[in-house]
Amino acid sequence: MDVIWGVxxxxxxxxxxxxxxxxxxxxxxxxxxxxxxxxxxxxxxSPRVIxxxxxxxxxxxxxxLGLLVIDLGRPLSFWKLLLNVNMGSVxxxxxxxxxxxxxxxxxxxxxxxSTAAAQKRSRITSANTEAAAASVGLSxxxxxxxxxxxxxxxxxxxxxxxxxxxxxxxxxxxxYTPFLGIKTIPFLPILFLVSATSTGLAxxxxxxxxxxDLTVYKKVDMVLIILEIVLISILYTSVKPIFFSGSMAVxxxxxxxxLGLIIPLFVSFYGITKHKNVVLPVxxxxxxxxxxxxxxxxxxxxxx
Amino acid sequence: xxxxYTMIINPAKCIGCQACTVACKFQNNVPEGQYRTKTPANExxxxxxxxxxxxEKEACQMCQKAPCVSVCPTKASYYNEDGVVLVDEDKCxxxxxxxxxxxxxxxxxxxxxxxxxxxxxxxxxKVSKGEKxxxxxxxxxxxxxxxxxxxxxxQVSQFLAKHKGEVRKPELGTNPHVYYIYEGVVR
Numbered sequence: 001m002d003v004i005w006g007v008x009x010x011x012x013x014x015x016x017x018x019x020x021x022x023x024x025x026x027x028x029x030x031x032x033x034x035x036x037x038x039x040x041x042x043x044x045x046s047p048r049v050i051x052x053x054x055x056x057x058x059x060x061x062x063x064x065l066g067l068l069v070i071d072l073g074r075p076l077s078f079w080k081l082l083l084n085v086n087m088g089s090v091x092x093x094x095x096x097x098x099x100x101x102x103x104x105x106x107x108x109x110x111x112x113x114s115t116a117a118a119q120k121r122s123r124i125t126s127a128n129t130e131a132a133a134a135s136v137g138l139s140x141x142x143x144x145x146x147x148x149x150x151x152x153x154x155x156x157x158x159x160x161x162x163x164x165x166x167x168x169x170x171x172x173x174x175x176y177t178p179f180l181g182i183k184t185i186p187f188l189p190i191l192f193l194v195s196a197t198s199t200g201l202a203x204x205x206x207x208x209x210x211x212x213d214l215t216v217y218k219k220v221d222m223v224l225i226i227l228e229i230v231l232i233s234i235l236y237t238s239v240k241p242i243f244f245s246g247s248m249a250v251x252x253x254x255x256x257x258x259l260g261l262i263i264p265l266f267v268s269f270y271g272i273t274k275h276k277n278v279v280l281p282v283x284x285x286x287x288x289x290x291x292x293x294x295x296x297x298x299x300x301x302x303x304x
Numbered sequence: 305x306x307x308x309y310t311m312i313i314n315p316a317k318c319i320g321c322q323a324c325t326v327a328c329k330f331q332n333n334v335p336e337g338q339y340r341t342k343t344p345a346n347e348x349x350x351x352x353x354x355x356x357x358x359x360e361k362e363a364c365q366m367c368q369k370a371p372c373v374s375v376c377p378t379k380a381s382y383y384n385e386d387g388v389v390l391v392d393e394d395k396c397x398x399x400x401x402x403x404x405x406x407x408x409x410x411x412x413x414x415x416x417x418x419x420x421x422x423x424x425x426x427x428x429x430k431v432s433k434g435e436k437x438x439x440x441x442x443x444x445x446x447x448x449x450x451x452x453x454x455x456x457x458x459q460v461s462q463f464l465a466k467h468k469g470e471v472r473k474p475e476l477g478t479n480p481h482v483y484y485i486y487e488g489v490v491r
Contacts, residue, residue, distance in 0.1 A: 013403035013413075073398015073418035080397050084378035091401050092377035171371045171407040171476055302404065 012302040017071040019298040022162045023199070023291045024064030025098065026192060029159035030200015032057035032105055034217070036148035036155070047116070049217070052207030053200070054112050057105040057155070060203075065102065090168040094161040101154040108147045111140045159196035163189030166301060174243050174301040180234065187238070188297065191231045198224035199290030202283035209279045218268060218279070221286065225265045232257065248300045251292055260289015307386035308453040309425055310460045310481045311440070312469060313361045316488030317447035320345055320359040324439035324448065328363075331426060331438035335415040340364075340423045341439055349490045358489040361439075361448070363423035364389060364410040365472060365480035372402035372411065372420075381420070387481060388427050393419045407473050425450070453481070 035053025038046060069078045082099075086092045166175040167186035179185040201221050205214055236244065244252060264285040271278035320343060328334065328341045341363035348357050367373075370389050373381045380395035381402055396419035403411045403420065414421035426437035431450075435441065440448040451458035469483030 013400040073400065073413045073420070074396070077397045080378055080395060081399075084380070084395050086377055086379045089375050089377045089401075091375065091399065095377065168375065169371070169401075169405050171405055171478070 012299060014298055014302065016295070017067045019295040020291070021064045021067045021071075022165075022192070022298065023294040024060040024067070025162050026159055026196030026290060026294070027200050027203050027287070028057040028060035028064065028105065029101070029155040030196040030198065031060065031204045032101070032108070032151055032155040032200070033159075033197060034201045034204040036108070036152050039148045040145060040152075046208075046211060046213075048208045048211045049204060049214075051112050051116065053204040054105065054109045056200075056203050056207055058109045061098070061102050061105060061158075065098070090161070090164050094165060097154065097157040097161050101151070101158045104147055104151040104154055108144070108151055111144050111147065114140060115144075156193065159193045159200075160189040162196070163192035166297065169301075172301050174239060174304065175297070177235065177239050181238065187231075187235060191228070191235065191293075194224060194228050194231060195290050195293055198228060199287050202286035202290075205279050206283045206287070209277075209283075214279060215272070218272060218282075221283075222265060222268050222272075225261055225268075225286070229261050229265075232261070242304055243300050246303065248296055248303065252296050252300075255292025256289055256296055259285050260292055264289070305454060307455075308481065309366070309386050309388055309427075309431065310451060310453040310464075310483065311366070311425070311437070312449040312460055312463055312483045312485060314447045314449070314485045314487075315358045315360055316485070317445040318343065318359045318361065319445050319447075321444050323442045323444050324361060327438040327442040328423070331429060332424075334421070338412050338415060338421070340421065356490045360484070362408070362410070363439075363482070365408050365478070365482045366423075366425065367478035367480050369477060369479045371405035371407065371476075371478060375401045375405045377401065384427065386427075388425050388431075389422075390424055390427065391420050391422065393417060396420050407476055407478065 031053040033053075035050045035057065038053070039050050069075050072078055081092070081095045164186065166172070167177075167188040169175050175188060177187045179187045179190060198221060201217060201224065205217055205221070208214070264282045267278050267285075268282045270276070271282065322343060325339060325342055329339070332340060334340055341361060343359045343361045345357055345359050348355055350356055366387070366389050368383075368387060370381070370383070373383060373389060376382075377399060378395045378397060380392045380397075382390060382392065384390050398413055398418045398420065400413060400420070403413070411420050411422045413419070425431055426435075426439075430437055430441075436450045440450040449460050449463060451460035453461055453464070455461060464483065467485050467487060469485060471478075471480040471483060
């Protein structure tokens with residue numbers, strides 16, 4: 001039944017700033033995950049990768065939170081989100097997950113920064129190792145791995161939360177899409193976790209692009225891209241075709257699928273087989289693809 | 305005893321005069337360009353000379369399982385003791401989560417306060433004083449009814465006992481307390 005007169009303009013409640021925030025929270029989660037997993041489990045420590053991931057996490061989550069606050073109808077009352085809690089609301093729970101993540105990423109980044117600064121100082125002054133160990137930076141070393149470990153939980157929480165935020169809207173046919181028809185498993189948290197890890201890893205590699213050996217990271221990112229192609233295909237077949245029509249279709253096919261997944265996968269494969277350094281173009285495309293995905297999901301859910 | 309405030313909308317009696325739209329704006333000081341209620345016209349049905357058209361009042365459907373209340377992170381959206389869904393302006397931060405959740409498009413961000421806004425059944429200004437909502441008392445064609453469904457003698461209870469009241473989007477399980485009577489209109 002069409003309305004011929006008096007219809008309200010179909011404005012979207014959540015627009016660009018929210019899509020960008022979901023993207024940045026994903027980048028932050030993925031970058032932190034890359035840094036902390038490298039820190040905890042990699043035998044040959046790659047400090048450049050660890051620092052790149054940790055610093056990108058801080059910058060992304062801070063800009064993201066800034067956007068979120070600015071987009072509120074009453075930006076100055078954002079603190080009420082911390083006082084009035086509704087455990088039944090995904091957003092209310094998310095406030096605490098994201099706050100915890102932000103705090104941990106700042107602490108982790110500070111530990112890495114002060115350690116690096118202390119090491120540099122001790123090298124310059126050519127002081128002995130005991131003197132360096134006594135300095136402020138290295139005394140924090142004991143906290144580094146626990147913070148990284150706890151941060152892993154919070155970064156996964158942040159990345160999946162961005163999906164749960166949308167999938168919790170049960171009245172939205174697109175956001176509420178279940179995973180393979182299983183009603184209890186929402187689709188978006190899985191997709192957003194994979195996309196967050198992929199884009200966060202890509203952003204971390206951009207920050208450490210001239211590092212010696214990124215082969216492992218490149219291979220992991222290829223696996224994640226393939227996984228994301230599978231997930232996007234599942235999404236495509238599990239919702240009504242109307243969601244992939246209209247003004248957002250171009251963004252989906254060119255931005256999400258083409259630039260974000262297919263092209264970087266092939267270029268990355270070419271780079272690995274021909275031993276060419278294609279980190280910058282590949283990772284840039286992956287990041288743009290992740291941004292396109294958030295815009296596509298946020299808008300498409302509200303336009304139909 | 306708690307009330308169960310209900311509105312019944314009877315499109316067959318609506319002439320589309322928008323007196324409800326205007327009365328609501330005056331009563332509640334709704335900012336320019338924004339509406340708590342509106343009564344749009346639906347598509348023309350049939351072919352000349354047998355054509356018909358009807359108007360359908362839109363506003364908050366006062367769901368008893370309201371998606372807006374369950375998603376609200378600060379409990380600013382709530383049910384009051386009489387089953388009316390309201391917004392505590394002081395607790396609202398304007399995150400617009402409720403607007404993404406409402407399947408009826410009934411909510412908007414008030415330009416002046418920055419808080420979520422919608423129909424309140426004129427609860428504070430009229431209903432709590434024993435009066436009817438502004439739109440109901442102004443309705444030219446008596447297309448709107450309002451009352452307590454818990455009171456078997458009320459006009460709404462009596463009317464719904466005899467006529468088939470339908471809710472919008474029943475498949476979503478939101479359990480609205482605004483009923484539409486489609487007798488006498490071509491849908």
